[in-house]
Amino acid sequence: MxxxxxxxxxxxxxxxxxxxxxxxxxxxxxxxxxxxxxxxxxxxxxxxxxxxxxxxxxxxxxxxxxxxxxxxxxxxxxxxxxxxxxxxxxKSAATPSTAVNTAVQQGSNLMYFVPLGLLGAYFAWRYYSSGSV
Ligand code: HEM
CATH class of the missing domain: 3.10.120.10 (Cytochrome b5-like heme/steroid binding domain)
Structure with a gap:
């Protein structure tokens, strides 16, 4: 029909x-x-x-x-x-806005992981440099 x-x-x-x-x-x-x-x-x-x-x-x-x-x-x-x-x-509005939301979501996750990664790198560096003295 x-x-x-x-x-x-x-x-x-x-x-x-x-x-x-x-x-x-x-x-x-x-x-x-x-x-x-x-x-x-x-x-x-x-x-x-x-x-x-x-x-x-x-x-x-x-x-x-x-x-x-x-x-x-x-x-x-x-x-x-x-x-x-x-x-x-x-018609396709649902997809881009969902994609933006996901990107924002991932962005905020990165906000946690980048400083944590740097902190980890700093302690690793301290550990190795103090070990070598
Ligand atoms: C056929 C059309 C519609 C259907 C089948 C529908 C269905 C639903 C469903 C199932 C929910 C619960 C939350 C969710 O699952 O997303 C909801 C929430 C809501 N809907 Fe609709 N809706 C329709 C149209 C509209 C329209 C035109 C508006 C206008 C602004 C609207 C405004 C809202 C609001 C404000 C909520 C949030 C309620 C709350 O969480 O307090 N809806 N709708």
Whole structure:
């Protein structure tokens, strides 16, 4: 079966607790049933209806578990050339930001290992130089 194409008009129409659709990474999800279970609450989701919620979704740093819920909520692909332009670059946004987080994480690990390594080298040097006198 062909994937449904959701128009901007349709997206905007599903903006209340009776029926809530969200646009994330060029795809539209029906979060009506999920909203009560959403750990981030309903207000943040309701605030993202009728527009591209990709940035809000990514800014939170949703876990892989959260992303795994998406296929069950999938309605269809968002129209490509409609009134609301979605940045296609946002599609891969998850990967670079995760990579940056990892780099920062590794950077902070280095902050511990470099001084420790230097300290170790200093004591090794003291040990060997005092032994030779
Ligand atoms: C279909 C879309 C969404 C799904 C399936 C979803 C799912 C989840 C899940 C499972 C969590 C728990 C933490 C985690 O596993 O990452 C979470 C947390 C959160 N979500 Fe969402 N979410 C969605 C959309 C949004 C949107 C559009 C926002 C808007 C800003 C949002 C804001 C938050 C916040 C702020 C938290 C953190 C709650 C806390 O830890 O106190 N979510 N979401």
């Amino acid at each position: 062909a994937t449904k194409i959701v128009t901007y008009e349709e997206l905007k129409a599903h903006n209340s607790k009776d029926s809530i659709w969200l646009l994330v990474h060029e795809k539209v999800y029906d979060v009506t049933k999920f909203i009560d279970e959403h750990p981030g609450g309903d207000e943040v989701i309701l605030a993202e209806t009728g527009k591209d919620a990709t940035e809000a979704f990514e800014d939170v740093g949703h876990s892989d578990e959260a992303r795994a819920l998406l296929p069950d909520l999938f309605v269809g692909d968002f129209e490509k050339d409609g009134e609301l332009k979605v940045k296609s670059a946002t």
